[in-house]
Amino acid sequence: MLNINQRLQEVFGEAIRASCPELDNPPLAVTPNQQAKFGDYQCNSAMAMAQMLKAKGVKVNPREIAEKIIQNLPDNELIQKTEIAGPGFINIHLKRTFVSQLLSNLLVNGVVPPPLASRKKVVVDFSSPNIAKEMHVGHLRSTIIGESMCRLFEFLGYDVLRLNHVGDWGTQFGMLIAHLQDQFPDYLTVSPPIGDLQAFYKESKKRFDSEEDFKKRAYQCVVRLQSKEPDFIKAWKLICDVSRNEFQKVYDCLDVSIIERGESFYQDLMTEVVKKFEEKGFVQLDEGRKLVFVPGQSIPLTVVKSDGGYTYDTSDLAALHHRLFEEKADIIIYVTDSGQGTHFQVVFAAAQMIGWYDPQVTRVEHAGFGVVLGEDKYKFN
Numbered sequence: 001m002l003n004i005n006q007r008l009q010e011v012f013g014e015a016i017r018a019s020c021p022e023l024d025n026p027p028l029a030v031t032p033n034q035q036a037k038f039g040d041y042q043c044n045s046a047m048a049m050a051q052m053l054k055a056k057g058v059k060v061n062p063r064e065i066a067e068k069i070i071q072n073l074p075d076n077e078l079i080q081k082t083e084i085a086g087p088g089f090i091n092i093h094l095k096r097t098f099v100s101q102l103l104s105n106l107l108v109n110g111v112v113p114p115p116l117a118s119r120k121k122v123v124v125d126f127s128s129p130n131i132a133k134e135m136h137v138g139h140l141r142s143t144i145i146g147e148s149m150c151r152l153f154e155f156l157g158y159d160v161l162r163l164n165h166v167g168d169w170g171t172q173f174g175m176l177i178a179h180l181q182d183q184f185p186d187y188l189t190v191s192p193p194i195g196d197l198q199a200f201y202k203e204s205k206k207r208f209d210s211e212e213d214f215k216k217r218a219y220q221c222v223v224r225l226q227s228k229e230p231d232f233i234k235a236w237k238l239i240c241d242v243s244r245n246e247f248q249k250v251y252d253c254l255d256v257s258i259i260e261r262g263e264s265f266y267q268d269l270m271t272e273v274v275k276k277f278e279e280k281g282f283v284q285l286d287e288g289r290k291l292v293f294v295p296g297q298s299i300p301l302t303v304v305k306s307d308g309g310y311t312y313d314t315s316d317l318a319a320l321h322h323r324l325f326e327e328k329a330d331i332i333i334y335v336t337d338s339g340q341g342t343h344f345q346v347v348f349a350a351a352q353m354i355g356w357y358d359p360q361v362t363r364v365e366h367a368g369f370g371v372v373l374g375e376d377k378y379k380f381n
């Protein structure tokens with residue numbers, strides 16, 4: 001479909017350059033007119049061009065420049081007439097036949113996207129709630145904004161991969177599993193009734209904070225889960241399933257179908273990614289932690305914690321690697337609230353530092369949105 005604004009810019013661009021070849025970069029200002037009586041569009045370049053000429057010691061009346069621009073307009077299909085107004089505005093009236101053709105075309109064929117030069121692949125990371133925790137409004141917003149972007153990209157002809165980067169790995173599972181073992185010792189054979197996972201989470205957190213033995217066991221559970229002991233994986237899956245069912249209700253309401261590829265998906269890759277950074281000499285030790293400093297970024301990434309575990313940073317580096325090298329994405333977009341802006345800037349900068357992608361070629365972006373707070377000033381659930 002023809003873009004009128006763009007077409008007018010082309011036509012006027014040519015006329016403006018021809019009218020003042022002595023100016024290197026004459027300003028091209030063509031905008032829709034707010035008031036119909038002045039025409040459909042207007043070009044305001046003449047005044048600014050007169051100013052530029054004046055700076056060069058040439059005094060010309062802007063109306064004369066406007067006159068010249070009009071004389072230099074190339075033959076075109078869309079302009080009916082032009083007139084000069086005030087100090088040198090050019091009012092532009094479009095051809096009625098041209099506009100009516102455009103409109104009939106729109107009514108008959110609908111909005112037709114511009115042709116794509118090549119079929120590009122887009123990964124959109126959105127929604128991404130955390131297992132065993134409630135979705136907060138930010139996750140809901142991310143779901144809606146992310147899905148809207150995906151639909152738009154699909155409409156434009158892109159190959160879209162929707163990814164749900166759920167928080168499904170980490171130390172909270174230690175206490176959840178330890179608590180599950182106590183509450184439902186036969187969980188391996190009988191599905192435990194943990195419909196209210198939030199309450200279950202709170203109970204286990206309470207025990208974690210108050211019972212020393214429980215805390216120790218919770219830590220052991222994390223280690224055993226991370227070494228993939230089958231009974232622990234089973235417990236972890238049971239817990240994830242409860243959350244998954246809850247999330248699915250929201251996705252069904254919104255008609256969203258998204259592939260779950262949470263933090264746990266990148267476990268093995270995280271080990272490799274840390275190695276890659278170490279081999280290139282980008283890792284610094286700090287009290288048992290492994291940090292990656294990125295030029296121009298004041299906050300380092302923590303890629304390995306002092307207990308040997310990986311972090312949110314490590315999982316995002318691994319996920320980015322996977323999306324670049326396995327998915328071969330041309331565009332990668334992360335939809336979260338802007339509170340995570342710095343995190344993503346550092347992750348992207350680290351990936352560029354190690355040479356994973358060139359921002360001129362691959363577009364990797366954080367699409368941030370505002371944080372919704374409750375009356376208590378915390379993230380609204």
Ligand code: ARG
Nearest residue numbers: 125128129130165166167336
């Ligand atoms: N689970 C995270 C949160 O709730 C959001 C994850 C966003 N995606 C990502 N690749 N980090 O804050």
